[in-house]
Amino acid sequence: MIQEFKKIWKQYAIGMLWLLGLLWPLLGIHPDGTLTFQKTFTVWLYILAGTLVCLFVYVANQGGQLRFITTPVDGVKKSISLFVKPFPRWVWFVVIFVLAVIYPQITGRYATDVAINVLLYICLGLGLNVVVGLAGMLDLGYIAFYGVGAYTYAVLNVTYGVGFWFCLPLAAVFATIAGCIVGYPTLRMRGDYLAIVTLGFGEIVRIVLNNWMELTNGPNGILGVKPVSILIPVFENGFSFEIFWVKKLQFFYYFALALAILVIIGVHRLNYSRIGRAWESIREDETAAELMGVNTFIYKLLAYAMGAFFAGLAGAFFAARMRFVSPESFTFLESAMVLCMVVLGGMGSIPGIMLGVVALIALPEVLRDFESYRMLIFGATMIIMMLFRPAGLIPAQRVGKRSEEKE
Amino acid sequence: MEYFIQQLINGLTLGGVYALIALGYTMVYGVIQLINFAHGEFFAAGGYMGVIVLSYFAGLGYMETHPVFCLTASFALSMAFCAYLAIGVEKIAYKPLRKESRLAALLSALGMSIFLSNGLMLTQGVYDKAYPSELFQGGLSFGLVTVSYLQMLIVCLTGALLVGLNILVFKTKIGMAMRATAQDKTMSALVSISSNRIISLTFAIGAGLAAAAGIMVGLYYGSVRYDMGFVPGIKAFAAAVLGGIGNITGAMVGGLIIGMVEIFGAGYLSGEYKDVFAFIILIAVLYFKPTGIMGENIDDTRV
Structure with a gap:
């Protein structure tokens, strides 16, 4: 244990020295021919302080020094689960649903x-989850299908x-077709090539959207x-329908909520179906899945198409809500953000992805001052999650048992 | 005809740059079978280091008196900086995940790429950073074809680096150790080759070459941007795949082909879609001949 901690501290010291050597040329050499050190050291000390706190917490937790905090937290967790357990799950779903419905009434325009x-x-995250989380194929161009839906x-x-x-x-259909067009030639490849x-x-x-002036109006976008x-029945002067434009944000919120619920149900049903099992088997071992009679090509194509389908739906809603589309909204960074x-x-966990979306959309809204650090933090989050918790904040529950797991 | 030759020279310049970046991808893939997503960022960091060092010397007034020294120093320092960066990046983001699933390593590499490009943005600013422009005015004219001094420098330097790399990999003991590690890590460890050290070295060399390419691009186009590594990164990857990933000669040939295709496509077909040609080549190669032009045995797990 002591040995391990010594190693951690040593590595940390080396790492921080390395960082100092990295930062100084970037911050300390100026075009007017001067060299400064102050700014580098200020930035470095901030980073040092921040990481030191994290590392202290980590080491203390590993060494069991934080029991005075973790014990009560565990106790609270236990009592919460004791409180949650007796009610069936649908009660909680109803509670969450009711909260979601009254949400725009109790908050302002901005929060809505x-x-x-x-x-x-x-919707986007769950769609990508079908491709990455269930079928295990890393898709870095996912936002393109969102763009296809929005532009359609x-x-x-x-x-x-x-x-x-x-x-x-x-x-949705156009996005699915786009997904199949992308999927068909690429699905012979695996992993990093894909x-x-x-x-x-x-x-x-994105380049096509940017340059096809006749159809998409290029970089200016479509205004x-x-x-x-929606059509609302009107009962004055007999019976007729009247067109009602959903311009108010509150009403649009309900449409988005309905869409999200449909997507959640859809992905959940897919996950626990024969198709979902086939995807998981492909993710775990493609060769073995093929041997067991899973038609890997069709299922991979289907995963692609389903992912694109959900993205297309979300894209149409996006266009209706912004009432403006431009290629700027569909860059690689958006793909990376959804992936993050x-x-x-x-990966593969529906509540987990919902939590991930809330964390990465709502938190930056709260921390407006750190706006420019957003993507930096996203990148760091991805590395840290892969290093320390590859299964994510709420790991996916496995369908069925695996042979190596004990009863 | 003049137009054709002019484009040929431009293509050679661009192709050389792509070849330099592609080498980093192919070498890293050769030793650890992982696409280094952050490689494009090494290229961008190299370009930035170049402009930082050059403008520092320009600020001191050395640029007029010792231009050769300034240029050499900027290349050397920038390559060293990127090698230093790459070694650390490998230790942080790739080494702990070497035994994990490939998806984990890929995601971590992607996170590193986003992290680095935003780190560059935060330290260097969002806007383009201009290279000192007094260097390399003019060029030689042969009839209607003009070759600028800068293009000559880029082609010569690229050629020198490629030859140097070939000598390093195929003629020295270090190169032999690298090739041995690429073939079989366990066996090379048995003959006391430290695979960790070789992997670090490979990352350092690849990043150094990318840094040189970054300065060349910065000099050629006159400025650098924090996100300049992204598109050339994919194109260079296309070049590496075209040549057969893991194959050093293949990466050079692939880089030249991609550069030529891009320049001729932009010149004769459509300038707006010039970025698309490289991607189409990439997809076509992966579809019809995943081993690339010079690729050898690729087992099932790689493709």
Whole structure:
């Protein structure tokens, strides 16, 4: 134990010295021919203090010095689980649902806006979860399907005046077709090749959106997309329908909520179906899955298509909500952000991904001052999660038992 | 015809740069079978270090009096800096995950890439950073074809680095150790080759080459940006795959081909879609011949 801690501290010291050597050339050499040290040391000391606290907590926790904190926390956890257990699960679902329904009534416009964002990203995250978490294929161009969905609605609506509800399935279908087009040539590859090819495809879609002036209006984007409309029966002067434009954020929130609930149910059902089991077997060992009679090609293509389908749905909602689309919204960084949500929450775990989305969308809203550090923290989160907790914050529960696990 | 030759020279310049970056991908893939997503960021960091050192010397006024010294120093310092960066990155983000699943290592590499490019942004600013422009004005004209001095420098330097690397890998003991590690880690460990050290060395060499490429691109286009590593990174990866990943000669050839295709595609087909050509080549190669032009045995787990 002591030996281990010595090793940790030694590595930490080396690492911090390395960081100092890295920071100084970037911060201390100036174009006017001067060398300074103060700024480097200030930044370095901040980092040193921050990491030192984290490391102290980690070491103390490992050494059992934090029992005075962990014991009561465990106690609270236990009492919570004791309180939760007696009620069946649907009670909690109802509670959460009711909270979600009254949420826009008790909060302001800004909070509702953030919540809509969270709901759309939940759809995206769960869609990507099908590809990455269940089928185990790293897809780095996922946001392209979101873009296809958004542009489908925007173009059809602005150019041809087609309504939202007709475009919604079309957006999903187009995204699915795009998914199949990407999937078909790439699915013969595995792992890292697949990752980089999907990255390439994502870039191709963005470049095409950027340059196809006639259809997409290029980098300027498409303005004036109509919001969602619904027909409301009116009983004055007999009976007729009236078009109601959902312009108010509150109403749109309910549409996003409905979409998110549908996606959650859909992904849950897929996960616990024969298809979900096939995906998991492909993730664990593709060769073995094929030997067991799983048609790996079809199932991988299906995973791709399903992921793209959910992204297309979310994309159409995105276009209807922003009422403006431009290629700027569909860059690689967006893909990386969705991936980071999935990784943080736990690949394959639906509650985990919801938590991951909330953490990565809502927290930056609270910490506005650290806006420019956002992507830096995302990157660091991904590395740290992979190093210390690869299964995510809420690890996925396995379907069935594995042979090596004891009864 | 003049246009064609002019484009050929431009393609050679760009192709050399891609070849330098592609070597890093291919060498790292050779030893640890992992795509180093952060490699493009080494390239960008190299470009930044170049501009930092060059403008420091320009600020001191050495640029007019000792231009050769300034340029040499910027290349040397920048390559050293990136090698130093790459060794640390490997120790933090890749080494602990060597035995984990490939997905974990890939995600960690991706996180490192995002982290580094944003770290560059935070320390160096969001906007383009201009290279001191007084260097390399003019060029030689052969009839209607002009070759700028800068292009000559890039081509010569790239050639020298490639030859140097070939000598290092195929003629020295260190190179032999690297090739042995790439083939079989256990067996090379038995003949007392420290695989950790070789992996660090490979990362350092790859990052050094990428840094040289970064300075060249910075000099050629006149400025650097924090996210400049992303697209050239994918294109260089395409080059590495085209040449057969893990194969050093293949990466050089692949880099030249990708550079040529991009320049000719932009010149004769469409300038707006120039980035697409490299991706299409990448996808086509992976679909029809995943081993690449010069790739040898690729077992099932790799592709």
